[in-house]
Amino acid sequence: MRVVLTGGGTGGHIYPALAIGREVSERQPGSSLLYIGTSRGLEGRIVPEQGIAFENITITGFRRSLSLENVKTVMRFLKGVRRSKELLRQFKPDVVVGTGGYVCGPVVYAASRLGIPTLIHEQNVVPGLTNKFLSRYVDGVAVSFAESASHFKNCSNVVYAGNPCATRVLHADGRQGYESLGMKPGTPFVLIVGGSGGARALNDAFVRMLPLLKKLPEVHFVFVTGERFYKDAEDAVRRELREGTDRVKVLPYIGNMPDVLAASSLYVGRAGASFLAEVTSLGLPSLLVPSPNVTNNHQEANARSLMNAGAANMILERELSGEALFAGIDSIMGDRTRRDAMSESSRNLGMPESAAIIYDQIVGLQRKR
Numbered sequence: 418m419r420v421v422l423t424g425g426g427t428g429g430h431i432y433p434a435l436a437i438g439r440e441v442s443e444r445q446p447g448s449s450l451l452y453i454g455t456s457r458g459l460e461g462r463i464v465p466e467q468g469i470a471f472e473n474i475t476i477t478g479f480r481r482s483l484s485l486e487n488v489k490t491v492m493r494f495l496k497g498v499r500r501s502k503e504l505l506r507q508f509k510p511d512v513v514v515g516t517g518g519y520v521c522g523p524v525v526y527a528a529s530r531l532g533i534p535t536l537i538h539e540q541n542v543v544p545g546l547t548n549k550f551l552s553r554y555v556d557g558v559a560v561s562f563a564e565s566a567s568h569f570k571n572c573s574n575v576v577y578a579g580n581p582c583a584t585r586v587l588h589a590d591g592r593q594g595y596e597s598l599g600m601k602p603g604t605p606f607v608l609i610v611g612g613s614g615g616a617r618a619l620n621d622a623f624v625r626m627l628p629l630l631k632k633l634p635e636v637h638f639v640f641v642t643g644e645r646f647y648k649d650a651e652d653a654v655r656r657e658l659r660e661g662t663d664r665v666k667v668l669p670y671i672g673n674m675p676d677v678l679a680a681s682s683l684y685v686g687r688a689g690a691s692f693l694a695e696v697t698s699l700g701l702p703s704l705l706v707p708s709p710n711v712t713n714n715h716q717e718a719n720a721r722s723l724m725n726a727g728a729a730n731m732i733l734e735r736e737l738s739g740e741a742l743f744a745g746i747d748s749i750m751g752d753r754t755r756r757d758a759m760s761e762s763s764r765n766l767g768m769p770e771s772a773a774i775i776y777d778q779i780v781g782l783q784r785k786r
């Protein structure tokens with residue numbers, strides 16, 4: 418089978434596409450994949466590293482207010498559609514799959530104009546602008562939350578499929594995770610990570626809680642700062658922690674996140690949908706600090722769904738401080754029974770069969786052609 422994958426900007430859109438690609442390759446060995454992204458998004462680095470053919474187009478997102486930039490964006494969109502048509506005519510895919518983010522717009526739209534079957538995947542409860550626009554043209558929409566279906570009334574084929582990142586972590590190897598971190602297997606550690614781009618508020622709170630670490634002597638910390646905040650955060654940790662530095666590992670980004678998640682005892686981070694799919698698929702408890710800077714405050718909705726199920730605790734960013742973060746971590750890491758109960762609730766929410774459901778949709782669309 419020949420499949421074009423597209424989606425990006427941030428990890429939350431890229432990893433679902435990669436998980437779908439992996440499912441296609443495993444179920445139909447010999448399949449050909451082409452990923453179309455932008456060179457500015459994270460996909461320009463991540464996708465070629467996975468050995469998947471990558472082509473890029475130039476596109477930017479719409480501003481929510483009226484501006485001259487939007488006129489330029491329309492021009493770029495039309496140029497992107499022309500370039501996508503060229504790439505699609507060359508590659509001749511059976512199906513085109515989009516996982517959200519600006520880049521999907523021209524690629525999936527071009528495919529629908531050329532009569533190639535198209536499927537989009539939405540990660541969040543409230544859909545992003547691009548997927549909402551595309552839903553008028555595509556042959557299928559896969560949603561991660563059953564309640565999202567009502568946002569896609571334009572499409573008659575909406576399937577509840579979960580997030581394929583949940584399948585991606587099934588292949589995870591905790592021992593590999595420890596090895597890549599240079600840590601002794603079995604060492605309990607908390608993973609702190611502000612989404613695929615890092616989060617300054619979370620980084621600052623973690624630095625401010627460092628003086629309290631001595632109250633949790635057994636626990637180690639893996640602190641993933643995001644590429645753009647790495648230098649400042651690393652300097653701050655070194656300044657703050659004269660002793661006990663061996664208990665805190667500071668990294669800009671983790672390439673083998675599933676392995677590291679499989680080794681962690683607690684996830685502390687943003688409430689991005691793809692991360693949450695991975696965390697629940699592995700049955701990890703979490704302490705969530707939803708980003709307040711996202712459309713319709715959707716991360717708080719994501720966090721509340723885990724919290725209501727007993728799988729997570731939440732700290733709102735406006736209430737975040739070093740003390741609050743430490744208290745939140747201590748209340749889970751210091752109480753084994755509570756942690757186990759949260760793990761079980763988390764696992765109950767996981768949907769590891771997600772990629773298989775999406776694969777069935779792709780095959781169904783290919784046959785209809």
Ligand SMILES: CC(=O)N[C@H]1[C@@H](OP(=O)(O)OP(=O)(O)OC[C@H]2O[C@@H](n3ccc(=O)[nH]c3=O)[C@H](O)[C@@H]2O)O[C@H](CO)[C@@H](O)[C@@H]1O
Nearest residue numbers: 427428429432540612613614670671674689690691692711
């Ligand atoms: C600020 C923003 O717009 N965030 C959105 C973005 O989040 P973001 O891109 O941060 O996405 P998520 O938190 O959902 O997922 C991040 C993905 O990147 C991976 N990862 C992350 C860090 C790292 O060091 N290594 C690594 O591999 C994670 O394992 C996961 O697969 O997309 C999500 C899915 O549409 C949305 O729910 C979020 O609201």
